[in-house]
Amino acid sequence: MKLPPVDxxxxxxxxxxxxxxxxxxxEASVLAGGQSLIPLLALRLARxxxxxxxxxxxxxxxxxAANGQVAIGATTREYIAEQSDTIADxxxxxxxxxxxxxxxxxxxxGTIGGSLAHGDPAAELPAVARALDAEFVVRSQSGERVIPAAEWFEGYLTTSRRSDELLVEIRFPAAGRATGTSFQEVARRHGDFAIVGLAASLTLSDGAISDARLAFAGVSDVPVRAADAEHLLVGETPSTELFDxxxxRATADLRPPADLHGSADYRKKVAATLVRRGLRAAADNADERQ
Ligand SMILES: Cc1cc2nc3c(=O)[nH]c(=O)nc-3n(C[C@H](O)[C@H](O)[C@H](O)COP(=O)(O)OP(=O)(O)OC[C@H]3O[C@@H](n4cnc5c(N)ncnc54)[C@H](O)[C@@H]3O)c2cc1C
Incomplete structure (x- = not known):
């Protein structure tokens, strides 16, 4: 389909x-990589x-990288970020x-800022930003605001950015050597949006978990933190029983959507499996990084 006329x-x-x-x-839309916006224009879902x-x-x-944070400019391409040694480390x-x-x-x-400004709840980066408590730097003619991830995602494809604001930078906390992480997901085919995804991060101190972060993609209209499960994990030693x-706990209160890719019950079961896998992989990764 052709795009509608637009200045x-x-x-x-x-x-x-x-x-x-x-x-x-x-009346205006910001165009970054266009990988989400252009299809919306072509389908007349944005005008x-x-x-x-x-x-x-x-x-x-x-x-x-500075002061314990990694700052990523909004139009940094996803592919360039993927090649970054600073981000990998x-x-x-x-x-x-x-x-x-x-x-x-x-x-x-596609850009880092575009994905996070689009705010698709099934996308990977919103779950990562929510898990790590990233900060969103937006600017308008009236000044700059720094918005925590917990306040950024407001609903389906909706963020707390005002229409006169530009997302300029996203700041992520730098992980120490004792932090292990894992991103897990189930998708129908390689490259498809996840049916359910999970961002997991564990920090170990003398063998015990001192910080735990879990955020789901694909289970609600925003990325969802599993606060109950995180509280359970802190202070404990990693084990199969603990991760079960x-x-x-992480999935007890989930009310995932149902669609042609899977029922709500299926998504809930996948979510529980991803928590077990994600925590095991994050714990192993923490051991490897130390
Ligand atoms: C076939 C296909 C498969 C895909 N699969 C996945 C997937 O598996 N996982 C996934 O996460 N994504 C997926 N995507 C989306 C992809 O990651 C996009 O790149 C991303 O969602 C949007 O980034 P963009 O830079 O292209 O933004 P655009 O499409 O240019 O913009 C998206 C939205 O964000 C706004 N915006 C962009 N930048 C800013 C800014 N700096 N300030 C304010 N507003 C801004 C735009 O106005 C628009 O509303 C897929 C896309 C396609 C076409």
Whole structure:
């Protein structure tokens, strides 16, 4: 299907992009990699009057580490992030999730900021951001806000970004050597969106778990943290019995959606299996990294 007629702007600086966003407000859509937006336009599910293409803004791209955080510019391509040694070393959960996004051709255009601004609850990166308590830096002509991941995802494809704001950077905490991570998912075919996904992170201290993070993709209209299971894990020693009980607690209150890919009950069973697998893999990974 062809795109509907739409005006096109290609600012070269963030300040010009912010001017355009203020001028057009909710009549405008930001265009990053276009891997989600262009299909929505073609299907007439989005009807912006203006596209603001941010691909030519150099200051929005790059990966840097400072003060215990890794900052990723919004238009950094998923494929470039996948090749980053800084991300592999300091945000291994993100590094594990990136290759699971679609196919190489999609990741070579799709951006980190685009995926997180789109806020698809079945996508990998929102679950990673939620698990790690990433921070979202948005800018408008009235200034900058830093929004915690817990407040970023508001509903299906809906975030707390205002229409005059641009997502400029996402900050992830750097993992220490005692932290092990794993991203697990079940999809019908390689490259498909996950039916259910799980971001898992465990930090070990003298053999016991000192920090536990679990966030699901595909079980609700936003990525979901499993707080009960996380509380159970902290202070305990990794074991099969502990991970079985964590899986039970993590899924007890889940009310996943049902669709042609799987019933709610099937998704719940998959979620429990992913918790067991994810925790075992994260614990093993923590041992390897130390
Ligand atoms: C066939 C196919 C399979 C895919 N499979 C997967 C998958 O398995 N897992 C997965 O996670 N994703 C998948 N995707 C989506 C892919 O990851 C997209 O790249 C991503 O969701 C959107 O990133 P983008 O840069 O292309 O954003 P765009 O499509 O350009 O934009 C997406 C939305 O975010 C907004 N936006 C983008 N950047 C900003 C910004 N900086 N500030 C404010 N708003 C912004 C846009 O206005 C738009 O509403 C798939 C896509 C395709 C086509």
């Amino acid at each position: 096109y702007e290609a600012p070269r600086t963030v300040s010009h992009a912010l001017e355009l966003l203020a001028e057009h407000d909710d 912006p009057a203006v596209l603001i293409d941010i691909n030519g803004i150099d200051e929005l791209t790059g990966v840097s 300091a945000v291994p959960l993100l590094a594990a999730a990136l290759p699971l996004i679609g196919h190489e051709a999609i990741r070579s255009r 009980e964590a899986a039970r």
